[in-house]
Amino acid sequence: MNPVSDLLSRILRGALKLVLVLAALVFVLSFLLAALVAVLGVSFWSLITGRKPAPLMMFSRMREQSQRYTQGMWPGRTAPGDVVDVDATEVGERPGAESPLQRLR
Numbered sequence: 001m002n003p004v005s006d007l008l009s010r011i012l013r014g015a016l017k018l019v020l021v022l023a024a025l026v027f028v029l030s031f032l033l034a035a036l037v038a039v040l041g042v043s044f045w046s047l048i049t050g051r052k053p054a055p056l057m058m059f060s061r062m063r064e065q066s067q068r069y070t071q072g073m074w075p076g077r078t079a080p081g082d083v084v085d086v087d088a089t090e091v092g093e094r095p096g097a098e099s100p101l102q103r104l105r
Helices: 003-049 054-069 100-105
Strands: none
Touching: none
16 A cells, blocks of 8 residues: 555554543543542531431441341350250150051051
8 A cells, every 4th residue: 555545544543542542531530520529429418417328327237237147156156145955755646646657558
């Protein structure tokens, strides 16, 4: 091909790459700015109302539930309370009742 057209195609490809990189950079920065505005808005709202933000409350409740259900489950901890053994007693058959094997026959 012509050296001039090669030069123009290289310049156009470079310009297109630069435009795409700048567009990606603008997208990422706008996303970060939107996230920052949302966090600041929720924080400001929680300061005005005096309540904790809902996501924070959800994670604190999950942590409380997990601590409640996993107490005593970690190695090295002792089980809460004493262990009580129960005496086993045999249950006899009722007089005149069929055994399960007799019912199958």
